[in-house]
Amino acid sequence: MLVLIWTLSLILSAISILVMVVLVLRRVVAARREERDAASRRHVMTAMIRLAHDKDADAFLVAAAGTPTSVTADASSEFLGLVRGEEREAVLEALLRAGQPDFLESELKRGDEVRRLHAVELIAAYAPDVAIGPLRGRLAGDRSREVRIAAAIELAKIGTVPPLGELLDRIGYRGQRSRRLAELFRLLPEDSVAELRDLTRQRDAPGFLRASALEALWRRDGLAEPSVFVELAEDAVPEVAAASLRALGRIGHRASLPLILSKLRHPDWEVRMEAVEAVGRLGDPDAAIAMTDLLDDEQWTVRYKAAQSLLLLGPVGEATLRSVALEGAARKQRTASLVLSEGMPA
Amino acid sequence: MIEQWSATIVWAATIIAWTVIALGLAQTTVYLAQLVLAAYALSKRPxxxxxxxxxxxxxxxxxxxxxxxxxxxxxxxxxxxxxxxxxxxxxxxxxxxxxxxxxxxxxxxxxxxxxxxxxxxxxxxxxxxxxxxxxxxxxxxxxxxxxxxxxxxxxxxxxxxxxxxxxxxxxxxxxxxxxxxxxxxxxxxxxxxxxxxxxxxxxxxxxxxxxxxxxxxxxxxxxxxxxxxxxxxxxxxxxxxxxxxxxxxxxxxxxxxxxxxxxxxxxxxxxxxxxxxxxxxxxxxxxxxxxxxxxxxxxxxxxxxxxxxxxxxxxxxxxxxxxxxxxxxxxxxxxxxxxxxxLFRPRYGRIGFLGMGHILIVDVLGPIAEVLGYILMPLFWLLGILSFHYFLAFTALVFTYGIVISVCSLILEEAELQRFPRARDLAILTAAAIVENFGYRQINNIWRIKGYWQFLRQDNNWGEMTRTGIAKKGP
Structure with a gap:
C-alpha cells in the first residue's frame, strides 16, 4: 500500500507535467494563429466599412475570399449590430454572395452549443427565405434547449413561429424557468393570443410559464382580456394570482376592484404586494382604509408598496399617510413618513 | 522489558503514521475527485x-x-x-x-x-x-x-x-x-x-x-x-x-x-x-x-x-x-x-456528508495531521522506529500529489478557459505549481495552525490588511 501511494504519485505527477508541457506548446501554435486571424479580421472589417460606405460589393468579396470564413462571420456579427437601413442591406447582400449563410448552416449542424447559439442569431439577420429553414431545423431538432429557445425567439421576430403548443413541445417546458421564455411570449404574433390565453388556464403547466403568458397578454392588449385576469386572480398558484392582479392594475380594470381588495389579505406576500399596487393604480380613494393595514405588513416590500399606492390615490391617500405618520404604530409610522418624504413613485 | 517498551513505541508510531497517512489520503482523494468533477463541469458548462x-x-x-x-x-x-x-x-x-x-x-x-x-x-x-x-x-x-x-x-x-x-x-x-x-x-x-x-x-x-x-x-x-x-x-x-x-x-x-x-x-x-x-x-x-x-x-x-x-x-x-x-x-x-x-446528519444529505465532511477533513483535521506528519514522520524514520516506506508515502501525499493537484488545476484552466494571455505565463505558472509545494505549502500550514490557536483562544482580531493600492498599479 505504502509503495503504491508513492509510485502512483510519481506516475500521476509525471503525466500531469507532460500534459501541461503539451498545452504550453499548443498555446504557442494557437497564439500564432490568433495573430493571423486578428490581421484577417482587421482586413475584412475595413472592407466591410468600405462596403457600407461605397456599396462596392466586389471589393468586399475579394477581401472575404482571402479571409477564413469563420473570421468573416465573427466580424460581420459585430458590424451588423452597428449599421442600419440601406447600409445593413448592402452588407447582408454581400455576405450572402460570400457564402456566409452556408457557413452558418454548417456551424448550426456541427458547431458546439456556443457556436450554434451564435449562428442562430446571425442567420436570423438574413432575409426570411434564407433564415427560416435553418431556424426551424434548430427549433425542431437541436439538442440544446438554449439553442431551441434562441431559434424560437428569432422565428417570432420574423413572425413565423409554429402554434404555441407545438412550440413549447419542441422547446420542452418541463422544468423550464428561463426568463427568455417570457421574452418569447411577448414576441409571439397576434394570432397566438388565443393559445396564450389557453396556456394561462392550464392548471398542470408550471406557474412560471402561466405567469409569463399572463404578462405577455396584458402587455400585448390587456384591455381585451380582463375576464382571464379576473378568473386567474383567484388561482391557487400565487405566482399566477400575482401576475393576474398586476395585469388588472396595469390595464386599469376598475370593475375588479372588490376582487383586488379581497386579495389584500392573501397569505402570499407577492399576491398582497401586487394587489395593493393594483389598488393604487386604480385610484379608488375608498380603498385607503383597507390599504392602511398593509403599512404594518410583515414584508417590507408590501409595506413600502402600500405607502406608495396610498400616495397615488391623491389627497385622500396623502392625508391618510400623514395621519399615520403622526399617530400610527412605529412600523406604520416609519413607512408612511419615509414614503411621504420620498414623494410620488416614478 | 525494553523489548516490550520498544514494541509499544513501534505500535504507537505505526498507528500515528497510519492516521496521518489516512488523513492525507482522504484529502488527496477529495482533491482528485474535485478535479474530475470540475473537468466534467467545465465540459458541460453553459x-x-x-x-x-x-x-x-x-x-x-x-x-x-x-x-x-x-x-x-x-x-x-x-x-x-x-x-x-x-x-x-x-x-x-x-x-x-x-x-x-x-x-x-x-x-x-x-x-x-x-x-x-x-x-x-x-x-x-x-x-x-x-x-x-x-x-x-x-x-x-x-x-x-x-x-x-x-x-x-x-x-x-x-x-x-x-x-x-x-x-x-x-x-x-x-x-x-x-x-x-x-x-x-x-x-x-x-x-x-x-x-x-x-x-x-x-x-x-x-x-x-x-x-x-x-x-x-x-x-x-x-x-x-x-x-x-x-x-x-x-x-x-x-x-x-x-x-x-x-x-x-x-x-x-x-x-x-x-x-x-x-x-x-x-x-x-x-x-x-x-x-x-x-x-x-x-x-x-x-x-x-x-x-x-x-x-x-x-x-x-x-x-x-x-x-x-x-x-x-x-x-x-x-x-x-x-x-x-x-x-x-x-x-x-x-x-x-x-x-x-x-455534520453527517441524514436530514442535510449531501451538505451534511460531503460539504461539512469536506470542511472536517480539509480544514479541521487536515492542517494538524500535516504539521504532525512534518515533525513525526522523519523522526520515526531517523530513529529507526518505522521503515522508509512510511516516510516516502507521507512525502508523496504532501509533495508529489500536491504537484499533481496544482498542475491539473492549471491544465483545466488552459484546456477550457485560457485566460492567461501568453505561453510564457503558462510555463511560469507550471513552475510555480511545482515549487509552491516545497516551502510555501508548509508555511501556509503553520499559519493555519496559528489560526487554530487563535480560534481556541477566542481571539477575534481581524488584523490589519495593508493595501498597496491596486487601482494605481502596473506591471
Whole structure:
C-alpha cells in the first residue's frame, strides 16, 4: 500500500507535467494563429466599412475570399449590430454572395452549443427565405434547449413561429424557468393570443410559464382580456394570482376592484404586494382604509408598496399617510413618513 | 522489558503514521475527485458568449442588482473602484458603498469625487446593524448611494447595505476589488435561466498583482513579479477552478466568496444576513442558506460560474498573508463548530456528508495531521522506529500529489478557459505549481495552525490588511 501511494504519485505527477508541457506548446501554435486571424479580421472589417460606405460589393468579396470564413462571420456579427437601413442591406447582400449563410448552416449542424447559439442569431439577420429553414431545423431538432429557445425567439421576430403548443413541445417546458421564455411570449404574433390565453388556464403547466403568458397578454392588449385576469386572480398558484392582479392594475380594470381588495389579505406576500399596487393604480380613494393595514405588513416590500399606492390615490391617500405618520404604530409610522418624504413613485 | 517498551513505541508510531497517512489520503482523494468533477463541469458548462451578445440576449430580462461595497479605511482605492463599478455593463444596477466608520478619509474622498449630498432614503430594517449616520447620493449619477455608519465590521456593513438596497438580487464585493465590465451580466445569467431555484452565484477571483490597471480596469494581464503573489495565483486557480466548480456541479458549494458573490436578497434576509463578528462571514452565510432551504424542503441552487471575474490585490508580504490565512482558518473552524449539528446528519444529505465532511477533513483535521506528519514522520524514520516506506508515502501525499493537484488545476484552466494571455505565463505558472509545494505549502500550514490557536483562544482580531493600492498599479 505504502509503495503504491508513492509510485502512483510519481506516475500521476509525471503525466500531469507532460500534459501541461503539451498545452504550453499548443498555446504557442494557437497564439500564432490568433495573430493571423486578428490581421484577417482587421482586413475584412475595413472592407466591410468600405462596403457600407461605397456599396462596392466586389471589393468586399475579394477581401472575404482571402479571409477564413469563420473570421468573416465573427466580424460581420459585430458590424451588423452597428449599421442600419440601406447600409445593413448592402452588407447582408454581400455576405450572402460570400457564402456566409452556408457557413452558418454548417456551424448550426456541427458547431458546439456556443457556436450554434451564435449562428442562430446571425442567420436570423438574413432575409426570411434564407433564415427560416435553418431556424426551424434548430427549433425542431437541436439538442440544446438554449439553442431551441434562441431559434424560437428569432422565428417570432420574423413572425413565423409554429402554434404555441407545438412550440413549447419542441422547446420542452418541463422544468423550464428561463426568463427568455417570457421574452418569447411577448414576441409571439397576434394570432397566438388565443393559445396564450389557453396556456394561462392550464392548471398542470408550471406557474412560471402561466405567469409569463399572463404578462405577455396584458402587455400585448390587456384591455381585451380582463375576464382571464379576473378568473386567474383567484388561482391557487400565487405566482399566477400575482401576475393576474398586476395585469388588472396595469390595464386599469376598475370593475375588479372588490376582487383586488379581497386579495389584500392573501397569505402570499407577492399576491398582497401586487394587489395593493393594483389598488393604487386604480385610484379608488375608498380603498385607503383597507390599504392602511398593509403599512404594518410583515414584508417590507408590501409595506413600502402600500405607502406608495396610498400616495397615488391623491389627497385622500396623502392625508391618510400623514395621519399615520403622526399617530400610527412605529412600523406604520416609519413607512408612511419615509414614503411621504420620498414623494410620488416614478 | 525494553523489548516490550520498544514494541509499544513501534505500535504507537505505526498507528500515528497510519492516521496521518489516512488523513492525507482522504484529502488527496477529495482533491482528485474535485478535479474530475470540475473537468466534467467545465465540459458541460453553459454557453459562454461575448459580452455584447450577452447584453443583446439578456439585457431585457436581467434582474436589477445592487452592488454592496463595504469600505473600511479604503481611501487609497475607493474613488477609482467606485468609478469602475459605475462603468459596469449591466442594464439595471445601483452601487451602495457602506462606509463602516472608516478612520481615514474614505467618506470625504467619496463626497468630494461624486459631489455627494445627504438624502432621506427609505429602507427596510430587516437586519440588525450598527446605526446608520447618513445616506448620501450623487447628483452626477442616480446609481450611486453611500451609507455612512458606525463601525461594526464587514458583516455588519454588508447587512446595512442589504437593508438599504432595493434590488431583489445583490452582489457583495470588496472595496479594493475590480469587477470586469461584463462580470455582473455573466453572474446574473443563472438568475435569468433559473430565477426560481438559484439563490446565490459565485464568480472567480483573480490576482491582479502585476497586471496593468488603468481607469479602474485591468487592461493588460500579467503575472505578479514577486513569488508570494505568484503562488497565490496557483492557489486561487485551485480554489476556484477546481474546488468551487466541482462542488457547484453537485450543488454542494459551501463558499461563495465575500469578495465577489451574488445573492438573492429574500433568502439572505430570511437567514438573518451575514453573521456579525464572524471571521468567515461568507462561508457562514452559505451554510445558513443551505440549512434554510433544506429545512424548508425547497428546491434550490447555489452556483459557481467561472466566467465572471473579479480582480483583487493579493498580499505581497509574509506578515499580511499570514494574518489573512490565520483569519481564513479561524473562519472555517468557527463555521464548522457553529453548524456542527449538520455534520453527517441524514436530514442535510449531501451538505451534511460531503460539504461539512469536506470542511472536517480539509480544514479541521487536515492542517494538524500535516504539521504532525512534518515533525513525526522523519523522526520515526531517523530513529529507526518505522521503515522508509512510511516516510516516502507521507512525502508523496504532501509533495508529489500536491504537484499533481496544482498542475491539473492549471491544465483545466488552459484546456477550457485560457485566460492567461501568453505561453510564457503558462510555463511560469507550471513552475510555480511545482515549487509552491516545497516551502510555501508548509508555511501556509503553520499559519493555519496559528489560526487554530487563535480560534481556541477566542481571539477575534481581524488584523490589519495593508493595501498597496491596486487601482494605481502596473506591471
Amino acid at each position: 454557453p459562454v458568449a461575448r459580452s455584447a451578445l450577452l447584453w443583446r440576449r439578456y439585457g431585457e430580462v436581467a434582474p436589477p442588482i445592487a452592488l454592496i461595497v463595504p469600505a473600511y479605511n479604503e481611501a487609497m482605492n475607493i474613488v477609482e473602484s467606485v468609478h469602475s463599478m459605475l462603468a459596469l455593463e449591466y442594464p439595471n444596477f445601483e452601487v451602495i458603498v457602506v462606509n463602516d466608520g472608516s478612520k481615514d478619509a474614505t467618506l470625504e474622498l467619496l463626497v468630494e469625487a461624486f459631489g455627494l449630498r445627504r438624502v432621506n432614503r427609505p429602507y427596510e430594517e430587516a437586519l440588525a446593524h450598527q446605526p446608520i449616520r447618513g445616506i448620501y447620493s450623487s447628483p452626477m449619477t442616480e446609481r450611486l448611494f453611500v451609507v455612512d455608519k458606525s463601525n461594526g465590521g464587514k458583516a455588519d456593513a454588508q447587512n446595512a447595505g442589504i437593508n438599504v438596497c432595493r434590488a431583489p438580487v445583490f452582489c457583495v464585493i470588496d472595496g479594493d476589488s475590480i469587477l470586469e465590465p461584463d462580470a455582473l451580466m455573466r453572474a446574473a445569467q443563472p438568475f435569468i435561466d433559473d430565477p426560481v431555484r438559484v439563490i446565490a452565484v459565485g464568480g472567480t477571483i483573480r490576482v491582479a498583482n502585476g497586471s496593468t490597471i488603468e481607469n479602474g480596469r485591468v487592461t493588460q494581464i500579467h503575472l505578479p513579479g514577486r513569488l508570494l503573489p505568484l503562488f497565490q495565483v496557483v492557489e486561487y486557480l485551485r480554489a476556484f477552478l477546481m474546488a468551487r466548480l466541482a462542488w457547484s456541479r453537485i450543488n454542494t458549494l459551501m463558499l461563495v466568496s465575500g469578495a465577489f458573490g451574488v445573492f438573492r436578497r429574500a433568502e439572505v434576509v430570511a437567514v438573518g444576513g451575514f453573521t456579525k463578528g464572524s471571521m468567515g462571514e461568507d462561508l457562514d452565510l452559505v451554510i445558513k442558506l443551505h440549512r434554510l432551504m433544506i429545512d424548508a424542503r425547497r428546491d434550490y441552487r447555489i452556483e459557481f460560474i467561472p466566467e465572471p471575474v473579479c480582480w483583487t490585490e493579493a498580499p505581497e508580504s509574509l506578515a499580511v498573508l499570514s494574518r489573512q490565512r490565520s483569519r481564513w482558518q479561524r473562519g472555517a473552524l468557527e463555521a464548522f463548530f457553529r453548524y456542527r449539528s449538520m
